[in-house]
Amino acid sequence: MAQSYTDVRNYFGSVNKVAYEGKDSKNPLAFKYYNPEEVVGGKTMKEQLRFSIAYWHTFTADGTDPFGAATMQRPWNRYTGMDLAKARVEASFELYEKLGAPFFAFHDRDIAPEGSTLRETNQNLDVIVGMIKDYMKTSNVKLLWNTANMFTNPRFVHGAATSCNADVFAYAAAQVKKGLETAKELGSGNYVFWGGREGYETLLNTDLKLELDNLARFMHMAVDYAKEIGYTGQFLIEPKPKEPTTHQYDTDAATTIAFLKQYGLENHFKLNLEANHATLAGHTFEHELRTARVNGLLGSVDANQGDPLLGWDTDEFPTDLYSTTLAMYEILQNGGLGSGGLNFDAKVRRASFEPEDLVYAHVAGMDAFAKGLKVAHKLIEDRVFEDVIQNRYRSYTEGIGLDIVEGRANFRTLEQYAMNNDSIKNESGRQERLKAILNQYILEV
Ligand code: XUL
Ligand code: CO
Numbered sequence: 001m002a003q004s005y006t007d008v009r010n011y012f013g014s015v016n017k018v019a020y021e022g023k024d025s026k027n028p029l030a031f032k033y034y035n036p037e038e039v040v041g042g043k044t045m046k047e048q049l050r051f052s053i054a055y056w057h058t059f060t061a062d063g064t065d066p067f068g069a070a071t072m073q074r075p076w077n078r079y080t081g082m083d084l085a086k087a088r089v090e091a092s093f094e095l096y097e098k099l100g101a102p103f104f105a106f107h108d109r110d111i112a113p114e115g116s117t118l119r120e121t122n123q124n125l126d127v128i129v130g131m132i133k134d135y136m137k138t139s140n141v142k143l144l145w146n147t148a149n150m151f152t153n154p155r156f157v158h159g160a161a162t163s164c165n166a167d168v169f170a171y172a173a174a175q176v177k178k179g180l181e182t183a184k185e186l187g188s189g190n191y192v193f194w195g196g197r198e199g200y201e202t203l204l205n206t207d208l209k210l211e212l213d214n215l216a217r218f219m220h221m222a223v224d225y226a227k228e229i230g231y232t233g234q235f236l237i238e239p240k241p242k243e244p245t246t247h248q249y250d251t252d253a254a255t256t257i258a259f260l261k262q263y264g265l266e267n268h269f270k271l272n273l274e275a276n277h278a279t280l281a282g283h284t285f286e287h288e289l290r291t292a293r294v295n296g297l298l299g300s301v302d303a304n305q306g307d308p309l310l311g312w313d314t315d316e317f318p319t320d321l322y323s324t325t326l327a328m329y330e331i332l333q334n335g336g337l338g339s340g341g342l343n344f345d346a347k348v349r350r351a352s353f354e355p356e357d358l359v360y361a362h363v364a365g366m367d368a369f370a371k372g373l374k375v376a377h378k379l380i381e382d383r384v385f386e387d388v389i390q391n392r393y394r395s396y397t398e399g400i401g402l403d404i405v406e407g408r409a410n411f412r413t414l415e416q417y418a419m420n421n422d423s424i425k426n427e428s429g430r431q432e433r434l435k436a437i438l439n440q441y442i443l444e445v
Helices: 045-049 055-060 081-099 118-137 166-185 208-229 253-262 275-280 285-294 321-333 355-381 384-392 399-405 411-419 431-444
Strands: 051-054 103-107 142-147 190-193 234-237 269-274 298-302 342-344
Touching: 045 355, 051 055, 051 081, 051 355, 055 081, 055 103, 081 118, 081 355, 118 142, 118 166, 142 166, 166 190, 166 208, 190 208, 190 298, 208 234, 208 253, 234 298, 253 269, 253 285, 269 275, 269 285, 275 285, 275 298, 285 298, 285 321, 298 321, 321 355, 321 431, 342 355, 355 384, 355 431, 384 431, 399 411
Parallel strands: 051 103, 051 342, 103 142, 142 190, 190 234, 234 269, 269 298, 298 342
Antiparallel strands: none
């Protein structure tokens, strides 16, 4: 344990280090499926899952919503200002260690309060980054990613890199510059861009082309600066279709990939995909992961889930085994997440206000992904879907199909073929049978 900066030494006093007890355990503070050292698919679960805790939801958020005041009981809230920031660091490392979480993630403004000038804000940041660095020396916890909060302060009312106001663009650049220095200082594996206000409310006052060009200019400047200071972590963009803006430019995986390719950024960025952002975009989580994967751009995951009855980003802890299984299927097929991980961008419900709820929530999410990993691994090992898919597309492995994929066919040769082939036969897609098999695996693995 590093030096104590406050007089509280134990913020989660009633909680011991969470241990794996197996699926029959009734202990709410034990893992039922997540066994960090168990090997699944040639790596330990810890290495496969690379769990990360989100600073903003777990240590900074207070439970306010658009209709109600703060509800969260947080022992560190007895402090204010920089003392509060320091207490949060202590509490955070206590929780990482108790949960055995190997990573964490933060926005700059989660960890240190803004001062009255940018210079003062950066000084606050330096103090807390120094403290985090100290804690990292004596723990095994690493920074999965950091990012800049360029959406809370009123200066970002029209956006950051896509603001109509060049002074805001400059401020945002200064903020990301500092963020990249922080990433280097703390050895962050990745640096994330989530453009919460990089979008628009109405086209009636928006120069969409200039805003997109400026966003790309900003990203190129970030790439250049990282190179200049020797920061070698992976850049990630996190798509979301809307909220807080009506239309966010990085709408979904496909739109973001098109943006990266349009502006020559595709070799510098990958995607950080969030389950609830996928569903807000009208996609499944696995659709987003697959789209990134087949384009070689799957970088990291914000693990959570939305509520199908609510239309907004509820950021619930992931407990849906179908979703975690199909997500892990994509991640395993991707050969893992490289420097990325599964970051719980998830918050306890406003009514789950006790500190212990934070532990229950993470245990639930970690177990749900551990089970998903095991099921997905077995599905892949047994080639359940691979064999079905291979067989379904077999017409492209010979004859006219092979001519198509190998570039020997054209409209003339295809017309000739079709003219002589009036009895086309299709086969069933067997969707219901496949879903029943998926159920069997989830229930039995
Ligand atoms: C917002 C969201 C962010 C990003 C980081 O919906 O997901 O917390 O993950 O800015
Ligand atoms: Co997120």
